[in-house]
Amino acid sequence: MNLLEKYLTTRKLTENICQPLQTEDYVVQPIEDVSPPKWHLGHTTWFFETFILQANFNLYKDFDPNYNYVFNSYYETVGARVIRTDRGNLSRPTVMDVYKYRAYVDEAMVKFLACEPSEEVSNLLQLGINHEQQHQELLWYDIKYILGHNPLFPAYADENIExxxxxxxxxxxxxxxxxxxxxxxxxxxxxxxxxxxxxxxxxxxxxxxxxxxxxxxxxxxxxxxxxxxxxxxxxxxxxxxxxxxxxxxxxxxxxxxxxxxxxxxxxxxxxxxxxxxxxxxxxxxxxxxxxxxxxxxxxxxxxxxxxxxxxxxxxxxxxxxxxxxxxxxxxxxxxxxxxxxxxxxxxxxxxxxxxxxxxxxxxxxxxxxxxxxxxxxxxxxxxx
Amino acid sequence: MNLLEKYLTTRKLTENICQPLQTEDYVVQPIEDVSPPKWHLGHTTWFFETFILQANFNLYKDFDPNYNYVFNSYYETVGARVIRTDRGNLSRPTVMDVYKYRAYVDEAMVKFLACEPSEEVSNLLQLGINHEQQHQELLWYDIKYILGHNPLFPAYADENIExxxxxxxxxxxxxxxxxxxxxxxxxxxxxxxxxxxxxxxxxxxxxxxxxxxxxxxxxxxxxxxxxxxxxxxxxxxxxxxxxxxxxxxxxxxxxxxxxxxxxxxxxxxxxxxxxxxxxxxxxxxxxxxxxxxxxxxxxxxxxxxxxxxxxxxxxxxxxxxxxxxxxxxxxxxxxxxxxxxxxxxxxxxxxxxxxxxxxxxxxxxxxxxxxxxxxxxxxxxxxx
Amino acid sequence: MNLLEKYLTTRKLTENICQPLQTEDYVVQPIEDVSPPKWHLGHTTWFFETFILQANFNLYKDFDPNYNYVFNSYYETVGARVIRTDRGNLSRPTVMDVYKYRAYVDEAMVKFLACEPSEEVSNLLQLGINHEQQHQELLWYDIKYILGHNPLFPAYADENIExxxxxxxxxxxxxxxxxxxxxxxxxxxxxxxxxxxxxxxxxxxxxxxxxxxxxxxxxxxxxxxxxxxxxxxxxxxxxxxxxxxxxxxxxxxxxxxxxxxxxxxxxxxxxxxxxxxxxxxxxxxxxxxxxxxxxxxxxxxxxxxxxxxxxxxxxxxxxxxxxxxxxxxxxxxxxxxxxxxxxxxxxxxxxxxxxxxxxxxxxxxxxxxxxxxxxxxxxxxxxx
Amino acid sequence: MNLLEKYLTTRKLTENICQPLQTEDYVVQPIEDVSPPKWHLGHTTWFFETFILQANFNLYKDFDPNYNYVFNSYYETVGARVIRTDRGNLSRPTVMDVYKYRAYVDEAMVKFLACEPSEEVSNLLQLGINHEQQHQELLWYDIKYILGHNPLFPAYADENIExxxxxxxxxxxxxxxxxxxxxxxxxxxxxxxxxxxxxxxxxxxxxxxxxxxxxxxxxxxxxxxxxxxxxxxxxxxxxxxxxxxxxxxxxxxxxxxxxxxxxxxxxxxxxxxxxxxxxxxxxxxxxxxxxxxxxxxxxxxxxxxxxxxxxxxxxxxxxxxxxxxxxxxxxxxxxxxxxxxxxxxxxxxxxxxxxxxxxxxxxxxxxxxxxxxxxxxxxxxxxx
Structure with missing residues (x-):
């Protein structure tokens, strides 16, 4: 599997993990350690936008310049960020907007990767894919926490995927x-x-x-x-x-x-x-x-x-x-x-x-x- | 306007206030004093269900017995409740479910009020309507707070309704x-x-x-x-x-x-x-x-x-x-x-x-x- | 009783209230609302020093210029002050030093009041006496709290003065x-x-x-x-x-x-x-x-x-x-x-x-x- | 130096470290990590009383049974203890009482050690001496903190012992x-x-x-x-x-x-x-x-x-x-x-x-x- 395929497979899997969620489940942050699923979707995208597209792709235009503020996590080098305990207070951007952001960045990445990237960019892309895979795992933890701490105990899926x-x-x-x-x-x-x-x-x-x-x-x-x-x-x-x-x-x-x-x-x-x-x-x-x-x-x-x-x-x-x-x-x-x-x-x-x-x-x-x-x-x- | 008309008008107005919101806006609780709009929609409904229908309408069946736990606010007499700071952690019931809950209770209220209510029930109904009107005002405060504390400063409406x-x-x-x-x-x-x-x-x-x-x-x-x-x-x-x-x-x-x-x-x-x-x-x-x-x-x-x-x-x-x-x-x-x-x-x-x-x-x-x-x-x- | 007599009687009574205490009892502050007895002794003295002697008595020299910082309570007009929860962290000035401070100010007050004071100063003196009487009452509360929350339950006095x-x-x-x-x-x-x-x-x-x-x-x-x-x-x-x-x-x-x-x-x-x-x-x-x-x-x-x-x-x-x-x-x-x-x-x-x-x-x-x-x-x- | 000599030398040194202190300096606890010097004096004594005298010396009578409650630090095995943040709220026992406690236990230790102790007791005694030496070091830290955070910046000694x-x-x-x-x-x-x-x-x-x-x-x-x-x-x-x-x-x-x-x-x-x-x-x-x-x-x-x-x-x-x-x-x-x-x-x-x-x-x-x-x-x- 080449890097672009790996990229696209990884991006798709993240969305598949979220597929059974209701819109509301994407938004809440019951404790500081748990991030809203919406945030994971945006943050992993922000990583590619910031470190690959903005840095290396002249033709790239930001989806929305405010998103850096919303989706940066702990990268002090790259400017102000929403403090972690505030993530669950943000109703906007909406889930739909975040999915549009993902599609927009994915499309730009496909264009950008049409030419063979430099080794440095390849390494960054590798890191970005591994970063998103780490957030896939966090998504499982956080989804389980959000549903498992709701007094209605909703199931994520009927079958026992565990x-x-x-x-x-x-x-x-x-x-x-x-x-x-x-x-x-x-x-x-x-x-x-x-x-x-x-x-x-x-x-x-x-x-x-x-x-x-x-x-x-x-x-x-x-x-x-x-x-x-x-x-x-x-x-x-x-x-x-x-x-x-x-x-x-x-x-x-x-x-x-x-x-x-x-x-x-x-x-x-x-x-x-x-x-x-x-x-x-x-x-x-x-x-x-x-x-x-x-x-x-x-x-x-x-x-x-x-x-x-x-x-x-x-x-x-x-x-x-x-x-x-x-x-x-x-x-x-x-x-x-x-x-x-x-x-x-x-x-x-x-x-x-x-x-x-x-x-x-x-x-x-x-x-x-x-x-x-x-x-x-x-x-x-x-x-x- | 008779009481049933007042009831229905009030109920409709509450939903109209929320009409411009995105689903995500219904869910968040940025500070303890602000409740999620979803909660207001449910809590005002719970008031009629608990104090009028359950108490006076034999034919009434609960929409969902867990909702008492979720939507009670401070009525210690009526059982356990979600503590105020936790309201913003609840992704379920969904906004759609809460609207279904409202429709279900409204339908039951129409049936129940087909017969002239006792004076005691009329008084409670008056109180319930006034209670919901108070929450309409809180909805305005809370919606403004939720949107006005988002880094994207989204507008509730284009025209200046203030x-x-x-x-x-x-x-x-x-x-x-x-x-x-x-x-x-x-x-x-x-x-x-x-x-x-x-x-x-x-x-x-x-x-x-x-x-x-x-x-x-x-x-x-x-x-x-x-x-x-x-x-x-x-x-x-x-x-x-x-x-x-x-x-x-x-x-x-x-x-x-x-x-x-x-x-x-x-x-x-x-x-x-x-x-x-x-x-x-x-x-x-x-x-x-x-x-x-x-x-x-x-x-x-x-x-x-x-x-x-x-x-x-x-x-x-x-x-x-x-x-x-x-x-x-x-x-x-x-x-x-x-x-x-x-x-x-x-x-x-x-x-x-x-x-x-x-x-x-x-x-x-x-x-x-x-x-x-x-x-x-x-x-x-x-x-x- | 003239004002000077009132002054001296009041000052003496404050010290009498503290007379049964051990040195250690003067120092502690078990909760924010309770002040160390040492602090009451100094603060009431600071009031006379600041508002009467420093303001009206040319010959007066400060006992110690740092004491304003230590013994001001909430008079924002008169400079920085030790925040209330810190009072119990101060081992110095010692109890002995505070008693010396009292004696020093009392001596100056006697000299100053040898001449008939203006009406404005008389009013301030009245206020200062009443202020110290209020702190006498607080002393009783605070001493009782300090002794009554010690696991050894020491008595303030053998006889039941309550x-x-x-x-x-x-x-x-x-x-x-x-x-x-x-x-x-x-x-x-x-x-x-x-x-x-x-x-x-x-x-x-x-x-x-x-x-x-x-x-x-x-x-x-x-x-x-x-x-x-x-x-x-x-x-x-x-x-x-x-x-x-x-x-x-x-x-x-x-x-x-x-x-x-x-x-x-x-x-x-x-x-x-x-x-x-x-x-x-x-x-x-x-x-x-x-x-x-x-x-x-x-x-x-x-x-x-x-x-x-x-x-x-x-x-x-x-x-x-x-x-x-x-x-x-x-x-x-x-x-x-x-x-x-x-x-x-x-x-x-x-x-x-x-x-x-x-x-x-x-x-x-x-x-x-x-x-x-x-x-x-x-x-x-x-x-x- | 035999064990008894080591014991007595160590005990003496602890008191020497405190010698320049005012009574008030023994009492305060400006932050949780700093213990009042009085507490160190008592706690190190309590160690010998509890683990050596009470456990091994039939003739020993407690100095005061409440002291276990006051001077235990973190030994969960040996009963309730004053929680660490409360140590600075205790004006009693007085500094004088704590020195009496030390003298009382030292006297009992001398009597007890007149006979050759078992190896187990010797080991405990070694540990107790080393424990007190560790608290000597903490005493230096805590004394420096208490004096160094007082707005009057009192010196511990005139000469520069550092x-x-x-x-x-x-x-x-x-x-x-x-x-x-x-x-x-x-x-x-x-x-x-x-x-x-x-x-x-x-x-x-x-x-x-x-x-x-x-x-x-x-x-x-x-x-x-x-x-x-x-x-x-x-x-x-x-x-x-x-x-x-x-x-x-x-x-x-x-x-x-x-x-x-x-x-x-x-x-x-x-x-x-x-x-x-x-x-x-x-x-x-x-x-x-x-x-x-x-x-x-x-x-x-x-x-x-x-x-x-x-x-x-x-x-x-x-x-x-x-x-x-x-x-x-x-x-x-x-x-x-x-x-x-x-x-x-x-x-x-x-x-x-x-x-x-x-x-x-x-x-x-x-x-x-x-x-x-x-x-x-x-x-x-x-x-x-």
Whole structure:
């Protein structure tokens, strides 16, 4: 698939994800971390308009100069932006206008890419496509949050599109990895993010890592042993979080008449005990590991062991903080803001989820979130 | 016009006010005080469903039992409700669903009112109609706020539907009122709110009241004399508000290249100096009066003097706190929550505005808002 | 007693109130409304230094020019000030230094007053004395709060200096007052505050007012009838306050093993049922009145009826908002900030308390607090 | 020195640090991170009382059972505690009482240690002594903060006890370290904290590390190049912090008439350009490194290189997140809460400061703070 095909396929997929939504669902922002779907549609388009068309295509005229203000996210280099908590207050541009904006930019991109782009533009296009794929994943998270926090619990789809979570559970067998110096980081020729680069050596001690993700059944033992009420399993600031936010179960879990339900994209359904537990914060993942007398893997252990087990259904919390690899360098200009500026106070997750673009399914991929967040498809695997 | 006709006319008008909106405009809640238009449409309908149909019409079946949870506002008697700051997070029910809800309830009301209602039900129906008329006015405020705080400054309508604000200015002449005991409160036979009842005597001193509202021109002298930077005109908590919120002009005013603009329903336009100044808080109204060496009228002075001047374009701040009249009594049940529970920390406004239902245009009408609010059509008149 | 004697007596009394304190008790500020006793000692001194000595006494040299910054409270005219919530962060000047500051200013005042002061200075001196007397009362409130919110519950004194609260309860008999026009406001020749001036006519309806304050016994019936859990007795914002602050009883009440105790200046003691109930907010006073099917008096009713009953043990909440009397005028300069700037969002209390200077015990005195506050000696009397 | 001597020396030193304080200085808590000196005196005593005397000495009687409630810090195992932000509201127990408490416990400790303690008790005693030494360092930070944020800028001492900060600057020469596998962690026989244990291998790449700390002169170039106004040097959340907190210079720096001063323990003095820059947050340290085109060392790089340069005047920020070493295990019981529960969202600092107990001056010591904090003696060293 050439780059233009990749571009068009990606753009189409984003719209397909939104297809079942009502206009109203595109607009709301129930919490700061969740962006309105309309914003994702516009922001990913703004990326191509700003970094490719405006910068490289003389014939290009802006769709609307105000859109830079509305759809810039965190690129300080490129001017003022709507602060994140305000995104849900914007009824305009309308959903229809945003789709027109997408079509307008796509048409210009097709014209522009009729001539072979320079290598620099190709790289930017690659980045823009990967950027939009990342927002596709965020769209899933945010749509689920918006529908799952509505008192009417509307379904996104009738069929259970999350059903593939019922993966094989392998009796919790562990793989043993031997101590030694291993190479970490991306070393292929395809696209990867800057934070994966700088392949380098890491010394790793002997460890054993579970071949299965922790299941709802496993996690219920923690809930039923009053794990959420016992400080000894929790980090100090996790314990504050549990108490201030009154956390008692994973996100989307609801206890009704003594039975546990969870909201999924097909609606509110009873918990399936054999599914891997999902929508946990790092705080909860670490507390559960402590309860089990085990721990989470580091991101290096995970990468070294990844060929031993199936992965890709849920992002897996690691113990590792999100830090630069040796030799990490920011790209110059706005693109340089992509990853490096987030390298403090966040935790690495490894693997991929059912909402992840297959193009991102590589064992060196470094996802990252603050340790209290859990609206993404996050689970865990134990190490001893 | 009989009650059923009044009902249907009122219901239709509410929908007409919303007619120019895009679906997205119905959904957002940019600040706590502003409700999504969708919510107003649903809440006014819920009032008739709950207090008339459910309570009195055996044949009535709920449109959707979850709607009580979504559209109850502050009636603690009638069950759980969506807290006010969450209204803007709800994408469902959709706008279309809410219009269906309205049609469903209207149809049931027509059937129910085919038989002559009891006096009690007639009174409730009167209250429901007046309640919806109050929400029509709030709809104007909230629509203006939603559009006027969007970075694209979309117009609600091309023509200047606020143009009637250009009222005659009468050279600031003052009417003199003589001291004495006056009767205050409603004493007609038509509908009025409980807070207007208990007609009672009040002793009033000699005073002079302006026949004109304060204009933009007048108010600019205050701005240009650095009134917003001089504590001596302000109440202590007003001064905190000015500084914390960085207030420098009335709401919707924007200074661009040294010229003042204001957002109105037809878009962003230069200030018209001859219009009465609008969208002021009580704090600003009182500071301006202090700057002029005058004061605001009490609500009793205003009521006594009202026959001397034109009123009805803008609500007029008074010095009076919103308190019960002698002999005020709460109605029993949920209806009793209508007015009395707000009688602390709010200020009375008298008159009416261009957004007010003509049915509410009586000189005994008591409107009330917290002293820092200014998204309603509020102006002022001076007394010396 | 001449003015100098009054001055010296007042100054001495302030220090006597603090005499039982430990150095540490002078320093802390557990909530924003409570000021450290050290600050009261300095601030009252600063008032005389700034408005009398610096302004009128050529020979006077500042004790320390930084003290204006530390001890100014809210006089915007007179320069920067330590914001209120920061007062409890200041360990310096030390308590000893503040006492030296007092002695220094007192000595200068004695010298300055050796010559007969002008009438203007006499008036300022009167105001300064009354100002310090007001702070004496605040000292009692703040000391009680500081000691009463310490987990060790230290006593201020062994003997029960609040014992005089055990006043005669007169079987709740009511005085009947006839409707008519009454004169309200101060009309004597002695000192009064600017907010009492402008004696004016008020029309009052027939009413009956209790000769007794509400007692702990009365108030317990409200608690035991779950009054704190029933929204119908409460204003809307009172109900928010009760729920957010988890209010379940008057301030200083503690339920231990089913028995009610209250912290008093002599320590934690069982509730005395015959005492008038104390340390209520306006919200609670109004809710209790609603529970009893009665109401609070207006400040005008209270003033008219005051000769019919004993008062002066507790401040009594009224229904009246704190507003200017007709003809109220601010004095020019910093003194003009004394009262007028607080005339919004506060409620009037009438009477006096056991902590009030006898010099303030006049029936026209207007005390005022925000409706949620209750660390002062506040009670209530019912009207029907 | 035997353990009892160490105990007594340590206890004495704590009191010596406080010796120049006024009683009032012991009481205040200007921000949440700063504890009142009184609290440190009590809390370190409570540690010995709770974990040694109550647990092991039959004859011991509590000094006051309420003190557990007042002086427990974060040991959830051992009962309720005064929440951290409330510490500054407590005027009792008085400073005198806290010194009596110290003397009482010291006397009991002397009696108890007359007999040779078990190994378990010896270990606890070691831990208690090290714990008190850590609080000695916090005392320096907190005293400096309390005095340095007082508008009178009182000096702690006349002589410049921070003068040893004027260390030799070695022309910014760099030491080169060769890549390879290194051993990290404590491997001696003396006391160390649990977080230093688990000596383990780490692979390190080639790097060069400065032999000197960054100086005030160096840092001024960053300020003067508008480094605090240029987002490109900052992490995303650092940039929020700079803007929300209006940060423009290191803590304790004041710009007066174009000249930089800094508050030190001997008062407000002009900046010395040759001193190492101090009182920086991690955010500032990382931004400065980015400005210089360099980076901070990891804690492993620092430990490997430490023999190449002088260290011990200031704690040095590293890039490393505070995480458990391989094989880290929490001790059972309350002691297990010592370090592990903080291993999220904090950064490691290495070295020691002029306020650190010499007993803590080992190259494996891991200090840790949140990245926005800067009231400790923190500086930085660059790596390229």
């Amino acid at each position: 059903s593939e979570l019922k993966i094989n559970v392998l009796n919790n067998e562990f793989s043993c990895i031997k101590a030694g110096v291993y190479e970490i980081g991306y070393n292929g020729d395809d696209f990867c993010f800057d934070n994966e680069l700088g392949r380098h050596k890491v010394y790793i001690n002997d460890f054993e890592i579970s071949n299965s993700l922790v299941t709802n059944k496993d996690y219920l033992t923690f809930i039923e042993a009053n794990g959420y009420q016992n400080f000894k399993y929790w980090h100090a600031e996790a314990w504050d979080w549990v108490n201030k936010q009154q956390i008692k179960a994973p996100l989307y879990w609801h206890l009704e008449n003594g039975e546990w339900f969870r909201y999924g994209l097909s609606g509110l359904k009873p918990i399936n005990l054999d599914e891997p537990v999902c929508h946990l914060s790092f705080y909860e993942a670490a507390a559960f590991a402590s309860f089990m007398g085990m721990r989470l893997p580091t991101e290096f252990e995970w990468e070294v062991a990844a060929s031993n087990f199936e992965w890709g259904k849920l992002w897996e919390w690691t113990e590792s903080a999100y830090l630069p690899y040796p030799g990490f360098e920011k790209a110059p200009g706005a693109i340089g803001e992509y990853n490096g500026k987030f390298m403090v106070n966040q935790k690495v997750l490894r693997g991929a989820s059912l909402a992840t673009s297959p193009a991102h399914g590589r064992p060196t991929y470094r996802n990252f979130f603050h340790p209290h967040l859990r609206w993404m498809y996050s689970g865990l695997r134990l190490v001893k | 143009s009637e604000l250009k009222i005659n200015v009468l050279n600031n002449e003052f009417s003199c009122i003589k001291a004495g005991v006056y009767e205050i409160g409603y004493n007609g036979d038509d509908f009025c709110f409980d807070n207007e009842l208990g007609r009672h005597k009040v002793y009033i001193n000699d005073f002079e009241i302006s026949n004109s509202l304060v204009t933009n021109k007048d108010y600019l002298t205050f701005i240009e004399a650095n009134g917003y930077q001089n504590f001596k005109y302000w109440h202590a908590e007003a001064w905190d508000w000015v500084n914390k919120q960085q207030i420098k002009a009335p709401l919707y005013w924007h200074l661009e290249n040294g010229e003042w603009f204001r957002y109105g329903l037809s878009g962003l336009k230069p200030i018209n100096l001859d219009e009465p100044v609008c969208h002021l808080s009580f704090y600003e109204a009182a500071a301006f009066a202090s700057f002029m060496g005058m004061r605001l009228p009490t609500e009793f002075e205003w009521e006594v003097a009202a026959s001397n001047f034109e009123w009805g374009k803008l609500w007029e701040w008074t010095e009076s706190a919103y308190l019960p009249y002698p002999g005020f009594e709460k109605a029993p049940g949920a209806i009793g929550e209508y007015n009395g529970k707000f009688m602390v920390n709010q200020k009375v406004l008298r008159g009416a505005s261009l957004a007010t239902s003509p049915a509410h245009g009586r000189p005994t009408y008591r409107n009330f808002f917290h002293p820092h609010l200014r998204w309603m059509y509020s102006g002022l008149r001076l007394v010396k | 014992s005089e609260l055990k006043i005669n309860v007169l079987n709740n008999e009511f005085s009947c007052i006839k409707a008519g026009v009454y004169e309200i406001g101060y009309n004597g020749d002695d000192f009064c505050f600017d907010n009492e001036l402008g004696r004016h006519k008020v029309y009052i309806n027939d009413f009956e007012i209790s000769n007794s304050l509400v007692t702990n016994k009365d108030y317990l019936t409200f608690i035991e009838a779950n009054g704190y859990q029933n929204f119908k007795y409460w204003h809307a914002e009172a109900w928010d306050w009760v729920n957010k602050q988890q209010i379940k009883a008057p301030l200083y009440w503690h339920l231990e093993n089913g028995e009610w105790f209250r912290y008093g200046l002599s320590g934690l003691k069982p509730i005395n049922l015959d005492e008038p109930v104390c340390h209520l907010s306006f919200y609670e006073a109004a809710a209790f009145a609603s529970f009893m099917g009665m109401r609070l008096p207006t400040e005008f009713e209270w003033e008219v009826a005051a000769s019919n009953f004993e008062w002066g043990k507790l401040w009594e909440w009224t229904e009246s908002a704190y507003l200017p009397y007709p003809g109220f005028e601010k004095a020019p300069g910093a003194i003009g900030e004394y009262n007028g700037k607080f005339m919004v969002n506060q409620k009037v209390l009438r009477g006096a308390s056991l902590a009030t200077s006898p010099a303030h015990g006049r029936p026209t005195y207007r005390n005022f607090f925000h409706p949620h506050l209750r660390w002062m000696y506040s009670g209530l009397r019912l009207v029907k | 003068s040893e900060l004027k260390i030799n600057v070695l022309n910014n020469e760099f030491s080169c370290i060769k890549a390879g596998v290194y051993e990290i962690g404590y491997n001696g026989d003396d006391f160390c904290f649990d977080n230093e244990l688990g000596r383990h291998k780490v692979y390190i790449n080639d790097f060069e590390i400065s032999n000197s700390l960054v100086t005030n002169k160096d840092y001024l170039t960053f300020i003067e190049a508008n480094g605090y106004q240029n987002f490109k040097y900052w992490h995303a959340e650092a940039w929020d912090w700079v803007n929300k907190q209006q940060i423009k210079a290191p803590l304790y720096w004041h710009l007066e008439n174009g000249e930089w001063f800094r508050y030190g323990l001997s008062g407000l003095k002009p900046i010395n350009l040759d001193e190492p820059v101090c009182h920086l947050s991690f955010y500032e340290a990382a931004a400065f490194a980015s400005f210089m085109g360099m980076r901070l060392p990891t804690e492993f790089e620092w430990e490997v290189a430490a023999s190449n340069f002088e260290w011990g005047k200031l704690w040095e920020w590293t890039e490393s997140a505070y995480l458990p070493y391989p094989g880290f295990e929490k001790a059972p019981g309350a002691i297990g809460e010592y370090n592990g529960k903080f291993m999220v969202n904090q950064k490691v600092l290495r070295g020691a400061s002029l306020a650190t107990s010499p007993a803590h001056g080992r190259p494996t010591y891991r200090n840790f703070f949140h990245p926005h904090l800067r009231w400790m003696y923190s500086g930085l060293r660059l790596v390229k």
